[in-house]
Amino acid sequence: MRLLFVCQACGARYFPPTAMAYPDGTPASAVWCSVCRAAAAARGIREPEALAAVAMLLAVRALNAALAARARGDRAARPDVRPSRPARTRRAARGPGTRTRLG
Known part of the structure; x- marks a missing residue:
């Protein structure tokens, strides 16, 4: 990885x-x-050393995290997917009129 x-x-x-x-x-x-x-070199602008050090540090950390995740066998983190409402059952689909006290 690069x-x-x-x-x-x-x-x-x-x-x-x-x-x-x-x-x-x-x-x-x-x-x-x-x-x-x-373009910066043509204008005579030098690269900021502190910013370059931070960019290098962040890139190396991201690379190490990706390599560690690959070594652990992790897949991409997926959010916990749960249904937004409970599953409908046949009893709930029939309606209330099938058995009553009066019937």
Whole structure:
């Protein structure tokens, strides 16, 4: 499994390379996707180090949680589904007029 990040500029989800470096040697960002990172580099804006550390920490925690759930064999958590009303029985469907004291 790979780390999944959310771009803080455009909101896109992206998978950076596993080594956190692109084939041309430029480092991958934990904060911005490649398009937003290139735009920020063109404007001379550096990646905020604190934000990058937090993004990396959250991505690693999510990955570890997913791996632990897979190891336990958990399926996706499903809400407890219960009927909104009790099941109807034949007795309730017939109505009250079949046996009475007067009959």
